[in-house]
Amino acid sequence: MKRCIFPIIYIINSNGDLPGKVYVLGICPLKQAVDEVERQLIMLASQRCKTTYEMASALQVNQSTIVRKIQKYRVYPTGSKQKKLMKNTK
Numbered sequence: 001m002k003r004c005i006f007p008i009i010y011i012i013n014s015n016g017d018l019p020g021k022v023y024v025l026g027i028c029p030l031k032q033a034v035d036e037v038e039r040q041l042i043m044l045a046s047q048r049c050k051t052t053y054e055m056a057s058a059l060q061v062n063q064s065t066i067v068r069k070i071q072k073y074r075v076y077p078t079g080s081k082q083k084k085l086m087k088n089t090k
Contacts, residue, residue: 038069038073039073039075041059042055042059042066042069042070042073042075043073043075045058045059045066045077046070046075046076046077046078047078048078049077049078050077050078051077052066052067052070052077054077055077
């Protein structure tokens with residue numbers, strides 16, 4: 001899959017939360033833009049949350065959705081066994 005030529009940028013306020021606005025600097029296919037924002041949100045949630053249940057709560061989706069997205073983007077929550085296993089194999 002090709003990456004967007006123009007980066008997607010969102011502004012983070014002082015406490016580290018997203019203000020709810022996404023700023024795009026150029027045109028790219030909508031599917032790629034949505035995938036990139038989704039990937040970044042999953043990555044951010046995985047860094048801040050210890051479980052997929054916490055991630056689901058933070059992103060206001062079902063836990064099963066988080067599991068599918070983690071598999072799609074290969075991102076694991078901070079406290080996950082999978083992430084620890086991945087570190088040990090490097």
